[in-house]
Amino acid sequence: MDTNSTTHATVVVVTYNHADFIETCLRSSLAENPAKVIVVDTGSTDGTKDIVSEKFPDVELFTMAENRGYGAGNNVGVSSIDTEFTVILNPDTRVESGCFEALLEPLAEMKNRITTPKILTYDGKHINTCGNIDHFTGLGFTRGFYRPPMELSETERLSGLSGACFALRTELYREIGGFDEELFLYMEDVELSWRAALNDIEIRYIPDAIICHDYEDIQVPAKKIYHLERGRYYILRKYLNMKTTMMLLPSLLLTELLTTGFAVLSGTEGIRNKLRGMREGLTMDINTVKKDPQTVLSKLAVKIPEDQLTYSMLDLFGKKFANTVYKLNYSLLNV
Template identity: 30%
Template sequence: MKKITAIIVNWNDKNVIGECIQSTLNQDIDQIDIIVSDNGSKDGSIDYIRKSFPSVQILENCKNLGFGSAINKGLAVAKGDYLIFLNSDLKLNPKCIGELAKLLESDSSIGGAIPKILHIDQQKIINSLGVLINYTGIAYPNLLGQKDPGYQEPFESACGGIFMLKREVFKTVGGFDEDLFLYHEDHDFSWRIRLAGWRLKVAPQAIMYHHYNFNKGVLKYYSSEKNRLHILLKNMEIKTLALISPALIVIELCQWFHAVIHKWFFLKIKSYIEIIKIFPRILIKRKKLKRLRKVSDKEITRVYQGTLTISGTNNPLLTYLVSPALNIYWKIIHHLI
């Protein structure tokens, strides 16, 4: 078995991180090192981990760096052949890491293995089974809130929120984009893995349980919108951007309507301003990605969705008008990419 490093990001989660660490230590395979990358916790997390889990390596970040940057701190010192990224509010089934490693070992074209994540309080209900991506850049957990369908065989996914990857993948694509403080950083990272020619697959037998609380607040809206546009401009070919531009305009109009209703008008404007400010850096990233790219957008978008679902939203206009229209347009343009 390959040596594995688990990197756990913590921010004031003393009440649950012990369960996460213990379940990682209790895996039915050996050779697992654990690194906790702590984002400036003030709740006594670090002292608790030191006393309760002396074998765990702790990285003390001076402030909340966000998920991606905290993971990068761990990647800089990780020694494993396989690397798994975890949130502190996850509990792992004892076979989880072994199943993920088995999937990675089964096929050299698989760069990342994604677990099945269930709600910890409703363990037959899906939190995510991979992540679905609409071609306008909106990402949402596959089968969120639905009963576990009991899939047995691995299947391909466009994105993984939590996953294990091979060290060679990290060496090739680099770490997380630190301009994406929160939200969509996993989408961007998954996109680069696929651009480099690897596939992402879900391992349904690799099970985690999540203390899940849906958040649709101000920070999520602002960060999600800014980062969605950022990664589209960064990763997508110009031809593809041109083809999807009518759909992007529709989504932007919907987002403006949403922003006005919730009094987030100025946040939407702020997201545009931030994109304009960072645009020169986005262009530099695009040039670097040209050297990384081994597949076209035809392959990247092969597993994208035409329909659109937004977590926590039950809007008839979205369900019966916007989503079907987006799907029809996707069927028209996809063969042109």
């Protein structure tokens, strides 16, 4: 790829009340010299749109009539792109020098590839995530959370991308259909990672590509449980057929115990949101995937991280036990 590869890329930033971050995000993105930066505003009321229109006349601003979610906003932005590459970027980020170039270079080597960067906390002192860990039961986790920023320094294939930032060929984004707009908030990057696996698209972590993200706490508030569980059930129903579901039943039931136990820790509101997410995820209309689920499952993580959302020795023991069950159950798939 030539030294001006970023001139073949468009950056898409979807905003909703990000006035505190959007100026830094856009200035740092424009410093990378992309062909174009598009901002899709999904109904901000805090002056975000005014900042973009007044301070960044070269940035294309799209305003959606209603907030249809992060995924839908990105789909709107990509629909107008005519460059070879697309970079999806959260608005509450700061792009470090050379990030886009590092993300784009590996895309010239392989069409079916998505690249995702090293994402640090906004102060740059810790890792937020280096790609994601997407588990075969539909769970999704950050990778390397709060470890020192110099760690995870090798490029590698991953089970999940981070929706905070990734890059791919624009044609590929359109071929696989972009984000699934049924997922309004959270889990849209997990679903996209499953779809990448289904289509034999490699997700590659690029440690030399660095952004900083406003992410300080890995905790999951009760309200978020609804979105996570709704999305998880939706993904499982979309990709798993009855035969595979029955084969994975021990793992799926165990995950129910883990997620229910976590919801209980959040009290009545956590339980209510868990049940609401379950009800909607199990009853909403879904266009199921017809391909063999093992194509997807072969590329997903078998083990869940034991150091995340762990509050006691009992939690740790439960996750170690779960990982043993997951490994044994997954082996039945012969993938």
